[in-house]
Amino acid sequence: MQTISPIIQYFLASGVPLDTVILILMLPIIATFIAFLRQVVGIKAFGIYTPLIITFAFLATNGLKYGIAIFIAVILVGMLMRFVLRPFRLLYLPRVAITLTVVALLILFLLVAGGAMRRTGLAAVSIFPILIMITLVEKFVAVQIEKGNKTAILLAFETLVISIIGYYIASWGSLVELLVIHPWATLLTLPINILLGKWTGLRINEYFRFKEVIKKM
Amino acid sequence: MFEYIKNSRKILGMNSRNLKFIRPYNLKRAKRLADDKLLSKKILRKNNIAVPKLIALIKTREDLENFDWQSLPDSFALKPNRGFGGEGILVVYGKKKNGEDTWIKADRSTVTVDDLKNHIQNIFDGSFSLSNTPDVAFFEERLQLLKLFKPYAYKGIPDIRVIVFNKIPIMAMLRLPTKESGGKANLQQGAIGVGIDMATGITTSAIQGKNKFIEKIPGTRLALSGVKIPYWKDILTLAVRAQEISGLGFLGADIAIDKERGPVILELNARPGLSIQVANLAGLKERLERISGLKIKGSEKGVRMGMDLFGGEVEEEVEGISGKKVIGTVEKVKLIGKDGKEIEVDAKIDTGAGFSSIDTELAKDLGFAETILKFENLNPGYETLKNLNLEQRKNIFSDVPDLSDTAIIHSSHGTTYRPMVNLSIVMNGVLIPTKVSIIDRSSLKFRIIIGKKNLGKFLIDVKKTSF
Numbered sequence: 001m002q003t004i005s006p007i008i009q010y011f012l013a014s015g016v017p018l019d020t021v022i023l024i025l026m027l028p029i030i031a032t033f034i035a036f037l038r039q040v041v042g043i044k045a046f047g048i049y050t051p052l053i054i055t056f057a058f059l060a061t062n063g064l065k066y067g068i069a070i071f072i073a074v075i076l077v078g079m080l081m082r083f084v085l086r087p088f089r090l091l092y093l094p095r096v097a098i099t100l101t102v103v104a105l106l107i108l109f110l111l112v113a114g115g116a117m118r119r120t121g122l123a124a125v126s127i128f129p130i131l132i133m134i135t136l137v138e139k140f141v142a143v144q145i146e147k148g149n150k151t152a153i154l155l156a157f158e159t160l161v162i163s164i165i166g167y168y169i170a171s172w173g174s175l176v177e178l179l180v181i182h183p184w185a186t187l188l189t190l191p192i193n194i195l196l197g198k199w200t201g202l203r204i205n206e207y208f209r210f211k212e213v214i215k216k217m
Numbered sequence: 218m219f220e221y222i223k224n225s226r227k228i229l230g231m232n233s234r235n236l237k238f239i240r241p242y243n244l245k246r247a248k249r250l251a252d253d254k255l256l257s258k259k260i261l262r263k264n265n266i267a268v269p270k271l272i273a274l275i276k277t278r279e280d281l282e283n284f285d286w287q288s289l290p291d292s293f294a295l296k297p298n299r300g301f302g303g304e305g306i307l308v309v310y311g312k313k314k315n316g317e318d319t320w321i322k323a324d325r326s327t328v329t330v331d332d333l334k335n336h337i338q339n340i341f342d343g344s345f346s347l348s349n350t351p352d353v354a355f356f357e358e359r360l361q362l363l364k365l366f367k368p369y370a371y372k373g374i375p376d377i378r379v380i381v382f383n384k385i386p387i388m389a390m391l392r393l394p395t396k397e398s399g400g401k402a403n404l405q406q407g408a409i410g411v412g413i414d415m416a417t418g419i420t421t422s423a424i425q426g427k428n429k430f431i432e433k434i435p436g437t438r439l440a441l442s443g444v445k446i447p448y449w450k451d452i453l454t455l456a457v458r459a460q461e462i463s464g465l466g467f468l469g470a471d472i473a474i475d476k477e478r479g480p481v482i483l484e485l486n487a488r489p490g491l492s493i494q495v496a497n498l499a500g501l502k503e504r505l506e507r508i509s510g511l512k513i514k515g516s517e518k519g520v521r522m523g524m525d526l527f528g529g530e531v532e533e534e535v536e537g538i539s540g541k542k543v544i545g546t547v548e549k550v551k552l553i554g555k556d557g558k559e560i561e562v563d564a565k566i567d568t569g570a571g572f573s574s575i576d577t578e579l580a581k582d583l584g585f586a587e588t589i590l591k592f593e594n595l596n597p598g599y600e601t602l603k604n605l606n607l608e609q610r611k612n613i614f615s616d617v618p619d620l621s622d623t624a625i626i627h628s629s630h631g632t633t634y635r636p637m638v639n640l641s642i643v644m645n646g647v648l649i650p651t652k653v654s655i656i657d658r659s660s661l662k663f664r665i666i667i668g669k670k671n672l673g674k675f676l677i678d679v680k681k682t683s684f
Contacts, residue, residue, distance in 0.1 A: 039232060089335055092342045092349065145344055146304065147405070200233035202225060209428060209495075214224045216498050 005183050018180075023056065023170075025179045025186045030055055030166045032189040032196075037162060039196045042205030045159040046139045054136065054159060055166030057129035062121050064167055068160070069122075070107060070133050075156045077103045078140040079149065096141050103137050227500030229491060234467075238382070238505065242466025243487045250463055251487040255298050255355060257463065264462045266455065267481040269294070272356040281337055286318050286330045292359040295333065297340040297352045303403040305345025307336055308359055308373070323372035323400050361476035365447065368439055369393050373400030376473040377413070377446065379456035380489055380501065382466065383511060384519035386453045387504045387527055389413040390493045391420055391446065395435070404492050409434070411441050412497030416528020418449025424496045452480045453523060457516040459485060499527075541676045542645045550665065551643040554583025555619060562664050564644070566677055570668035572624060573642065573651065574635070576658035579665065585638050589655060591617040592636040599625075599634045621652045642667065647674055 004012075011021050034051050037043040045051045058067040081099040090098070107130055114122030136159075144152040169175065178185055202210075229238075243251075250257050258268045272293055275281050291312040297305040309320035309328055320328045336354075343349040366375050373394030380388045390410045394400045397407030404410050404427060411423040423441040425431050433440055446452065456470040459482055469489025472480050494501050504527060513519045550564040552575070560582055577589060595613055596602075602610060603625075614620055614636075622637040635654040642649045649671050658664055 042231070091338055092344045142349060146301065198236070200230075200236050202228060202230040203232060206228070206230045207225065210225070210228045212428065212430060213495050213498050213500070214221055214228065217224045217227065217500065 004180055008180060008183055021183075022176055022179060023059065025183055026170045026175075027052070027056075028186050028189040029175070030170060032192055033166060033169060034162060035193060035196050039199050040201075040203060042203030043158050043162065044155055045162050046136075046143065046155055050136065050139050051159045051162040051166065053132050054163040055170060057132040058163055058167040059170055060129040061125045064164065066122050066125055067129070067133075067167075068164070070110070070125075070130065071136070071160055071163075073106055073110060074103050074133050074136050075140060075153070077106055078137050078144070079153070082141070082144055082149065092145070096138050099137050099141055100134060103134050107134065224500070227503035228494060229501035229505065231491065233502065234488075234491065238467040239488060242382070243468075244464070247464040247466075248487040251465055251468075251485040252299055254296065254300070254484060255353075257485050261459060261462060261482055261485075264458070266458055266462065267478060269360060269475075269481055269483065270358040272358060274353065274355045275337055276353045278341070281334060281341075286333070289320075289356065290358075291320075293356050294359050295336060295354060295356055297345045297354055299346040299350065299352050300340075301346060303401045303406070305336075305340060306401070307333075308400075310359070360473050360478075360481065363447070363474045363476055365444075366393075366474075368437075369434060369441075369444070371395045371398075371400060373398075373402060374473050376402045376471045376483055377452055378486075378489065378493060379453060379470045379472060380493060381456050381460040381468045381470060381519075382505055383508050384457055384460060384513040384516065385508050385511070385526070386415065386456050386520060386523035387508065388493055388497055388499065388501055389415060389453075390496045391444070393434075395425065397426075404490065409441065410492060410496035411444070412493075412499070413446060414528055415453075415526075416524045418446040418452075420444040420446070422496065422498050424492065427492050428495050446474075448474060448480050450520060450524075453520045454516055455480050455482060457519045457523075461516060541674055542647060543678050544645055544675045546677065546679055547663070548644055548667075550667070552579075552583060552665070553641040553643065554580075554585065554638075555640075556584055558582070558584045564642075564665045564667050565663040566672065566675075567666040568669055568672065568677065570628075570666055571670055572626075572637070572654050573668045573671050574626070574654040574656050574658075574666055576661075576664040577655055578659065580638065580655045583640060585619060585655070588617055588619045588636060588638060592620065596634065599632055602634050624654050626654060626656070642671060644671075645675070649674075 008018075008021060012018060030052055031048060034045070034048050037045075038048070054067075054071065058064055061067040061070070078099060081102055085095055085098060111122055111125075136156075140152055140156055143155055207214075250260065255271075255274065258271065261268050272290065273284070273288070275284060292310050293308075295307040300306060307322070307328070309322055311321050313319040313321055313327060318330045322328055339345070340352050340354040343351045346352045360374050362370060362374055369375065371394050375391060375393045378390045378392060379386050389412075391413055392402040392404065393409040393411065394402045395408055399406065402408050404424075407426050409423055409425045409431065412421040413419070414421055420442050423431050425435070431441065452472050452474075455472055456468070459470045460466075460468045463485050465485060465487055467487075467489070469486035471483040471486065473483050474480050491501070507526065508522070511522070513522065544566060546566050548564055548566060549561060552560050552562065554560070560579065562579065575583075580586075580589060592614065595617065597613070602613075605613075610623060614623060617636070619638055620636055621639045624635050624637055626633050626635055633656065635656055637652045637654050639650070639652050642651060642653075644667065651671050653665075
């Protein structure tokens, strides 16, 4: 076991919890990973902020499965409410407000139901990750309006996959260890991002999108 | 595999579109102009570019409350100013006969004043604009569908997307609204995109949605290729002019054709989509690279460059410029001889010869047997004839039927004195009435050569074969 970096020891001595320090050092790595997926692979998801914050929500819930359950519940309600609210022809913000209300109530119901079924893990999830997930609804509804249900579901799915992978990256023992010993390693993401920011090649999904053109050209 | 990688370099992807073209060539001010439909309309109109007419502008809730709904015409389009991807556009085609202030949409559903108010409220709230910023609404004239497009378009008006870079139109696509797209000419919503040959304005291959190849309009037998877009050159000129005015270096201009007004600019796009490459089966990157750095003076020149560089068939291009047909060194021709006798043969195109000449046997088959026979009988030979003048020579052969002329020909046969007859040659669809000389070509590969005198309407491509 190598020694903890002096700077981290200083943080700890100042009263910052180790978990918090690691989460913060992990943030640039997850963000870079998402940027890589967008520029090189071509996975869009809901921008960079949403998958990032969902990853952290997953980390903060007790175990991945509850996080995924809440995520799916939120998206399902978002889809359902579109059809329920359509005949009312509501304006945008009130519509999102109603959807948020339904999502909030559903999650409350889930927590209670989980408790009643002795799944205390769910009920023990702290409130902040739940609130983060609820805000996912706005993103989802916005995309639904702009690009339609199909795109919204696809992007939600991509977000979910990225967040799950992000969760595993962030809880990867060796990486955590590396950051504890060499916290500066997180700055390596800067040159990587500069390279990504200058990358002008085709994205991997574009090779599929333009497959026929490339073949027939 | 190697080919695949090489070809993939010709494709413009999102990354390079954004970094190499939109960022450096579409500056913020120009982008803002493109995203603001009302502003771009105003500026284009100031510069005498045809745009759909503005009927009314509704900026505030007060405007909405005080709006005189009676003032609206029977048909119009209601649009959000910063709408994105064709969202939030409401088009009505006529007023309901009995009902007051009720209009009819393309799908026969009705629209009341309350519906319009609600829609405008939604526009105000930014439901259709990029990142939900508050927006304003406006009414504009509904364009009339061109008769030619009627069978191709489903309840809506097709438009033509032209990508312009460096004052040169580099690629174009006809977008046809379909049932799936709900009458909108937007590929992402399921409209059809048809590639267009830049030189001729004739459609080529087609896709529906983002990348499904189709050949006919779904559910019909209507072929999508081979449609000639009217006003083609005007459309390209309009697109290039729009670029000059807007300052968008990399522009996607959307142009519709109105039944009465001709081409009008619908919209300017600062971030044109990439599916146009699929519809055209061609890469934008390659085309962009070919023209970057060129100094183009004036829209006229740019349009001509685009047509010349990016037209599919070189031939048609040349034909377009010179008005001359391109032929190879060997062409199939039809000969029409005496009494309309027709024979098809392969002809050698010979720019070294003056007159065209045909083989004796062929001439006989064309009905000139008697001419040849009499000519041979009367022919005293070149050695005698060369000492006579024109008048004397003519007199010798005055009895020969169908003889149009005689000629002294110096060729690989040596110098000969040949009879000439009138016949017609049909080559590449062109009818050439002419006189040809007759000579024994039985030992040669081609029974006819076409000489310079008959080639005035053609250009010769030595690499072309017509077989």
